[in-house]
Every structure is written in structure tokens, then in C-alpha cells.
Amino acid sequence: MSLVDSMSMAKPNPQARERILVKLHGRELLNCFQCMKCTSGCTALKLLELKPHEIEKLVNLSLVDELASSDIIWTCATCLKCVQRCPQKASPYHVIMALRNLTVEREVKVPEAYMKAVSLVLESGLAEAAQKITTRTMQICDRESLKLPKIGTPRESFQAVFLKTLEEK
Amino acid sequence: MKLAAFWGCRILTSQYAYEMSVREVLPKLGVELVDLREALCCGDPVKSVNDFAANYLGARVLALANLTGLCDVLVPCNRCHFVISEAKHLLETDVRARAKIEDLLKEENLGYNPNIRLWHTIDLLHDCIGLSRIRRTVARPLKGLKLAVHYGCQILRYSSLGRVDDAENPRKLDELIKTLGAETLDYAERLDCCGSALMYSHADSALSLASSKLKAIQALNVDGLVVSCPDCGYMFDAKQKDGASVIGAKLSLPVLYYTQLLGLALGIAQDKLGLHLNQSPIDQFLAKVPV
């Protein structure tokens, strides 16, 4: 054992880092040299304290477990500025998404709204339910009243196959 | 020209104005749309849960498009465009993932066609249809209107995936607006995010991001804000009032889809373009549109 986080007593989990690296499809997490460009421009920093560089560093040091049960990985706005501007192609967004996937795999807490969306997709194919819109003049409209085409439903095979894909690690 | 159309979720279930305006303007520019027979989520919320499952959905969209026999599919939502682009990239670079996904598609009697081209409304209009054709079709030039543009994030970034426009200095939507006779302007917050992805878990922060950007744009004294994504449209238009109260500001900025603006310039009736559905103060904008 090479190091311990002396505040939380967390130890590195190299297998977990390996899992993350596999999920990254070759993106260059290991190359992050902490230039701060990602965090300096992070959409979610001011309001939610997300620091992409910190996430990169923690994962690089294999201190993954704390992150996987944290709230912070759910604060990413997916604006992709960090991917665009990183000079080392270390892509914090993809690392964060991989951490989210790992969290789901471990059946640790996940924001409800995501699981709701997934069940809706299973049911209807879509992640949202049809809404009625109230216009500025207080009219109520929906697809039918607006004469928009009906929404088709997924074929029978969809549910089973989609469920299979959710099992994939 | 004929394209398959993939609308995603938000357009079909709440951002009807975007759908209506696209369906109205494209035939006037010689484009016919063929809807996919099944509705489907592109996989955007699923990416946070299981990336492989999300990629399957993205590939499935292309497989459904393949059923129409057409080689091009229009994806008017920025997020869908990004998710499907990442799925496509995975299929093109990871042989094993591709084999797995193709096997699963086969179970559904579907097949993946790597030759299907992805279009967003912006590049379809700018690169494919072209500015001169649009200009020629304009019946009612929008002279004197000054507009701010919000491209959104996921059609610009990240460049190595091949996106719709340049990530740091996009110009296509500005040019599309100029070709209608209106003016656009650059502003510091131009490339900032609307925050929509945070609505899943941090709604107040999401609204704060959107309304802060609206406040900055409002200070420019423009006549309106043009968007081209249903998520951005939702944040800036539908949620403008809620956003204003979150940051304690007075927001009164007309927000509309580019295709609605285009429709106005082509002389199409307002209600056909869904302008009655916009929640932001569209009337003050429409009053400025030259007759």
C-alpha cells in the first residue's frame, strides 16, 4: 500500500481505476497535468463546487470509492468545455460519466430523476411523458390539438433487449 | 431532398413549436421529412446510468432511420445529435462494441448502416440547403432586428468528434440569421451553457445558469434570443419566469427557435410556427417584425 488519504483514511482502489480506464475507451486520463483549465471554465463550479481537475487527480491516484458514493459527480452540466479545452485530452466529462456508471453498478445512490427516465424509456420508448402546454393566452394545447403526427411505440422486442444492455458492465 | 427525421423526446412531448416550425419551413426549401415509425429516446439520460445501453439506443436510432431507406437523418435536438454522434464514433472505432450492438439489433430485426449521415437543423440549412437558396426564398426580410444567438453546447463540442460548427467561433447560425436580413452580435457569454442537464438533479442551479445568461443578454438591448435546441429552448423560454425568480431578476426577453424566425421571414403564418406556444414575451418581438 503506497498511500492513504489522511483525512478520510481512504485507500487507493486500483481495480476501480482500471474499470474507469476501460470505460474511457482509451481517453487519456493518465495524462492530466493539473493545469486547471477545466476547473477554471467549469459551468458547475460556482454554484455546485464541481472541480473536474480534482476528480481527475483522485481517479488517477485510484481514490475512486469516495467519488463513487459522492454527490459531486452528479453536478456536471455536460457542457463539454473541459473536453474541448483540455490540452492533454484527459476529458473530465468522460471520467465523470464513467464514475456515474460505476455508481449505478454498485447500486449506490443515484438521483431519482435518472432512474425515472430509464423506466419511462422502457415503458414507452421516450424519456419524457407528453405534456399539455398553456399558451400566453391561456389556451391549452397538445399534439392532437396542434395536429402533429401521433407518436409511434417501440416494437415488442425493445424492452427485453434494452434491459439486456443495462446489464452490460 | 429527403431525410429521415428523429425528434428525440423533448420536442415530441413539450417543445411542439420547434417541431411545427421545422415541418413548416423545410418543404418551402425543397426538403421532405420522413418520420421514423417508432419513437425512441436517443439515450441521453441513460448515459449517466450505463454508457453501453445509451450507445445501443443511439445505434438503434440509426437502425430505425435505416428502415426508411434514406441515407440522411435530421436530428434537431443538440443533445440527441451529440449522443448519436458518440454512438456512431464508438461503432466506428471499437470492433467488439460494434459486434455486440449489431447482435442486439439483430434480435430486434434491425441493422446498423454506417453510411447514414447525421444532420442538425443548423448544418442542414447552412451547408446543405445553403444561404443563397434561403435568401431567395425570403418573402419578408427581417430588417432592423438585432438578435443574440445561443448555439448550445453539444452541437459545438467537442471538435474531435466532428460537430456542426466551430467550437470556439461558431458562425453558421449567425450567418443563417443575417441571410434573413437581421443582425446578430457577439457577446462574452456566447458559448456558455443553458444548464438544462442539471434539471435532473439540481434544478435551482440549472435555472440560475440559464437566467444569468438571459440577464447578460438582456443588458445588450437586443430584440430577442435565437436558439436551436429544445433543451435550450425549454430553459430560456418555458422556464424564463422560474429562472428569474431564482436569481431575483426581472427577465423579459423574447426567445424563439431559428426555424420560427426563418418561418416568419418566409411569410408563414405565426400560429403555424407555434409562436403562440412560446412562453417568453414573444409579442414584443413580433411587434418589431416588419410587415
Added chain:
Amino acid sequence: MTRIGVYVCHCGLNIAGIVDVERVAEYAKSLPNVAVAKDYTYMCSDPGQRMIQDDIKAHKLDRVVIATCSPRMHEETFRKAVAEAGLNPYLTEIVNLREQVSWPHTHEPEKATEKAKALVRMGVARVRLSEPLKKRKVSVEKNVLVVGGGIAGIQASLDLANAGFKVCLVEKAPSVGGRMAQLDKTFPTLDCSACILTPKMVDVAKHPNITLLTNSEVVGLKGFVGNFEVSILKKPRYVDESRCVGCELCTKVCPVKVPDRFNEKLDQTRAISIYSSHAVPKIAAVNSSYCLRLKTGKDVCGKCLEVCEAKAIDFGQKPETIQIRVGGIILAVGSDVFDASKMCEAGYGRFPNVISNIEFERISDASGPTQGKILSPKTGQPPKNMVFIQCIGSRDKRFHEYCCRVGCMVSLKQAILAREKLGEDVNIYVCFNDLRSFGKGYEEFYRRARDMDINFVAGIPSDIRMAADGSLYFDVFDRGTNKLLEMHADLVVLANGLVPSEDIKKINEIFHALRSADGFLLEVHPKLRPLECSTAGIFLAGTCQGPKDIPDTVAQASGAAAKALDLLSSGEIELEPLKAVIDKDLCSGCRVCESLCPFLAIEVKNEEEDDAEKLRAEVIEAVCQGCGLCSAACPTGAIKIQQYGSKQVLAQVDAALTEISAKGGN
């Protein structure tokens, strides 16, 4: 009967740690014609070499095989040793047991040993058929072409000229001086750049052994090491160099404004002007793309003609092509500065108050566009808040992966100069990723900057934004305080990196000078041969080989000069005999070899043969690099590379397959 000696080197543990060297030597004894086979710890050492020399005499050896590290390391060493013992040096064969066996097969010692045995067997089969060869001597020209008149070219030229060699120094611009002439002060001493450079510029112009050709470019190269034929294009200045006195009256009356390249286009000069304030030679030149008379071809304007008392202006001047013969060439063509408008998020080119480091140099220089006053060039005001941002275009996989080596020191210098000129009240920050102050006196210089209340923010911003009044603002996360800092500046200076010159492709083509992956010119070996270009007889000096500071540039330039002296001072050079040789009886004159040769070393000429003229190919020995392309392509098998003929190569193949067929296939 051939008597072969085989020597298996341990190379310390490098080979012996993996390969069972004793077994290999033992095995070698069993090979036909092997009279003696030994193993030893370091064959390249004195005792190792002496062992071979003693054995040659004692065992009457006429061929030697040394199984050791790559021939690139010590082939010359062993050849010399063997020659000293009276055996032709080309009757040695190096078998590579390190790079080809012990290093790649570290984890399979058994298989590695078998491979080592096979390679030795092949080496023995090959050397058996080797023939004695002699190096040929060729006389060389004792003069050197130096391409590029910046500090590297100037230093190299002076060193060579002082050693008695004739130098032709060719510079593209109308004046020598290069980048260093554009600098205000130099780190870490804060010497005035012009003060230390201009004396050398004058020396180079006056030195009796140096022919200075400014406003000129090399356009063609033929020949070979020691005997290059160079074509130089002298572009017209439209000013007679022997008459112009440098009074600049012409510039004062010229109506046409031209962006001033020396001042990085921060201000304007005229269509007829002297290149820079300390130009050498101090002679005017006309910019033909802007001059009304030259652009239109008509007899218009001519105001300069009216005022020139020396009658030096000559619009009829034509370009001149000059041919020279030189023995060696030094490439010192310098580099360019990264164009930060490619990195859109930094705001360069869009925001007037964002400038590059080279623009700052011109502003800070007393002879520059603002007479040395630090001002935002387009808003004209001295700044109250300055921020330097490091690593622009460098250490960035989207642009250039390498570290530009000088960016940090340049920004430290500029921050110190700004503090000295603007006083205590200005806020000066440097936003950095890593601060690299590695050289002699450099760390102390960094300390000096901190002592002068220059603040360092440990982080690079994502983007820079402009407020309505033209001032700049941005967020940057500072590793030190762990805070997101919102910074405001009225002048942002970017640390643009050095990038390969825009001319590098031309240099690449004309001189066959290879480039490394980063785009700069490639040295033969960074440690063993750092000053030599891939083409024999050509040497590298300065930033064209890679970004570096002035101390390293000057040292390298003197090194390159020494290399050229080393090559040429004896008046003759020896050529390696491992070249292509053509059997004229088999040559059909088809020209395939001529078209393929990447070094232009084959000429197909008409030759008299039996009272008829027949086309026959001939190898220019001195240029031939022995690459073998011609030999492989020749349809009649007329070309052979010495020591690499079919007989020898096939003997090696047979030897390789011997044990395999003995084992019965697969």
C-alpha cells in the same frame, strides 16, 4: 580456408543478463570456418579490443564477428581496432544481441539465447562472403554556407571565419539579427539585446572571410558532402548597396504605408525603408508588393528618387542567382512564434488588449512602436492590471505537444521589465501550469520576480472575455488557495510558444533535412550526434533544431562551427564504401533507379560502348547513402549494395533457416 573469430559480448548485464553468452560462444565454435570463439564482459573496452587484435595475429584470422550491441554504437570502434591489427575493417560483422535480442525479449531468456545463436550463425554465414573494401578520399572545399543570419548563424559564421574558413552567410530578411534583434532585454542578466548583438552583426558584415548576402534565399542544392553546389537567389532591393548611405530620406517621403514586420505589425513603415533601427547592412529596400511603381509597372510616384542624394535607388534592379561551391552547410534558419489566433478562447486577434510575448518585446523596446512605453498597443493606455498567461500553443495536444522551453523565462523577464517601467502600483500576475526556470541563474531570476511583488497564480484560465470598455476578465482556479479567482486585466500578455519556421518545408526539401515529429529539424542522435543533420555535411544550429534560449543557441552554433571545421579542415574526407555499385554489363538504362533514388545519387548518362551510345546508370559515390532502394528495384539485378548483394543476404537466410529445417519444418 577462411578463419573466422567470433566474439560474444556480455555488455555487462545488458546482454548477459538475458542471453546465455557462454553457450552462444560455445555454439559458435561448432560453426564451419570458426577458428576461435570467445565471450567477454565489454568487447568495446580496451582489453576487449586487444583480445581481438591479439587473436587476429595468433590465430591468423581473416574475418571477425562481434556479437554485441547495435552497430550504430561501436561498429566504427571495432573496424578501427581490426584495421590496426592489419585486417581490412570491412571484414568485420556486427551481430546485434542487445537491441535485437536481450532488450526486446527480456522475459524469455531461453528463446532469446536460441535467437542469439541463430543471429551469430547468420553473421558467420554473411561475413564468410564479405570482401575487403576501402574508404575513398575526396577533396573538399574549405568553405561553409551558413543559412540564416540570426544569432546562431552569426555566431557560427564568426567562429568559422576566425578559424580561417570562408563563409557565405545567407539571410532572408534585408538585415541580419533575426529574433534576438527584436528583443528588448535578455534573461537572466537583463542585458540589452541590441547592445550585445549589434557588435556581432557589424563584425559579420565587416569580416574579410564572410560574404554576407541579405535579402537572399537558398533555392537549390546539388552535390554532396565536401562538394556542395548551392544556388542562391538574391532578391532585388531596388537600391544600390554600394551607394545607399542609410540616411532614410526616402522613407520620410514615401506615401505608401506598409505593416512593419520587424515591429510585429504593431505600427507601419513605408514601402521603401530600412528594415529595423539597428539594421546591418543599413541599406534601404523597396517592398515590391506595396511600392506603387513596382506594383503597377508604371512610371508613377518616384518621390524617393527625387530626394535620394546618393542616387542609390534603382527600380530596374533584377533578381540575381548566385552559384557557390561549399564544403559544408550550417542550417540556422530559426523558428516562428505560435499564432495565438488559432487558440480562439485566448482572445488574441479578437480583443485589442490581448497581445503576444513577441509583441510585448517590441513595445518594451525603446526603439519600438511605443518608444519603450508599456501601453496596450491599440488602446494607447498604460495598464494598471497586467496578467501573463503561460503555455499558449505549447504542451497542448491540440496544437504543439512540446514545451517551448523559453515561455516561462520570457514572461518572468517581461513581468520584471513591466514592474521596473510601470512602478509599484501596477498589479502583475503570471498564470502558469508549471514554472520552468531551469538554466544557470534562472531560478534566482524567478526569485527576483517574486521579490518584486509579481504574483503567481497556479492555474490556466479556460477562456478570456472582454468587457464593453475593452478590458479583459476571466476566471482562473488557483491550486495554491483552492479558490476560483475572477481576474481583471487591462493588458494580457500571452506566452506564445516557438514553432517550426514557415520555411521549414522548403528547408526540408532543398537540403533533404529530415524533421522530427514536432516539426523541427531532426538531429542524427540527440546525445551522440546532436549537431548533425540527416544529410552528410550539413549541421544544425539554433531554434530550427528545437526551441531554446540564447545561451543554448550560441553554444550550439559554436558547436556546429566546430563540426564543420572538423569535417573540412584536413581538406579531404573519407567516404564509406558501403554504396551502390552498378554492373554496367547488366544495366539496360531503364532509369528506374534514377527516379527512385531519394538522394539523387544516380545519374543515367549516355556512354560510348562499342561505337554506339548507350544509356547507362552511374552512382555518385559521395552522395549515395547505401539505402538499397535502387538495388531492390533494378529489374536486371545490375545494382548491388556493397556487402548487401544477393549472395550474402541469401546466405544469411539459409543460415537462419538451417536449424529450422533440421528440426523438421515450422
